[in-house]
Amino acid sequence: SYELTQPLSVSVALGQTARITCGGNNIGSKNVHWYQQKPGQAPVLVIYRDSNRPSGIPERFSGSNSGNTATLTISRAQAGDEADYYCQVWDSSTYVFGTGTKVTVL
C-alpha cells in the first residue's frame, strides 16, 4: 500500500518560514491535499491539488509537488499556525493520509 512520510515536528520562529514535507513514491504524479488540525477541532483544508488555496485561507500558505516530495510552506508564521498538518493523496482506490507534522511557532 502507498505510504506518505512526514517529519514528526517542525519548529519555526515567529514571522519566519516553515516548510513541511510529505514524501511518497512518485508523489509528483498525484494530486496532494493538505489539512490543518488544531487540538480538539476537525481538520481544515488549507491546500488542494498541490498548490491551490481554498477561499479564506491566507496567501501565506502555499504548496508545491515534484518528484518524490510535496511541500507545504507557511510564510510569515503566526502563533495561530501552530497545529498538526496532514498531507493526503488518492492511490489505488483509497485515500492515504500522511503521518502528520506538528508545527510549533517559537
Next chain:
Amino acid sequence: EVQLVESGGGLVKPGGSLRLSCAASGFTFSSYSMNWVRQAPGKGLEWVSSISSSSSYIYYADSVKGRFTISRDNAKNSLYLQMNSLRAEDTAVYYCARDESPGYSYGSPFDYWGQGTLVTVSS
C-alpha cells in the same frame, strides 16, 4: 452554511456493532460524494470509507473492509456507517467529510468536516 453533524458514537464491547449517522445541511447533499475519516486518540488521520453521490462507487480501507458498510439516504440528507465486529483498534473519533466538488471525481479533497463522534470499543 454547510453543516455536518455526526451522531451514534458511544461505548461498545469488542465484537459489537454500532451505526453512525451524519446529518448534512446547507448544500445539495445528493450531488456530493461523502467520506468517513477516523482518528484514534493521540494519533493521526485515517481514511475509512467513501461513497459517491448516487452510491454507485463505494470504497473502503483494508482495515475495515468486510466489517464496515457505508451508505447514504439522499432523501434524508444523511450519511451512515454501519460498524460490525468492532475491535479495540477501532476506537477513534469518526468524522464525516464532504468532497470538495459535486459529481463524481476520485481523489477530491475534503472541504467540510463535521465535529466528529467518539467510538470507544472496550470490555
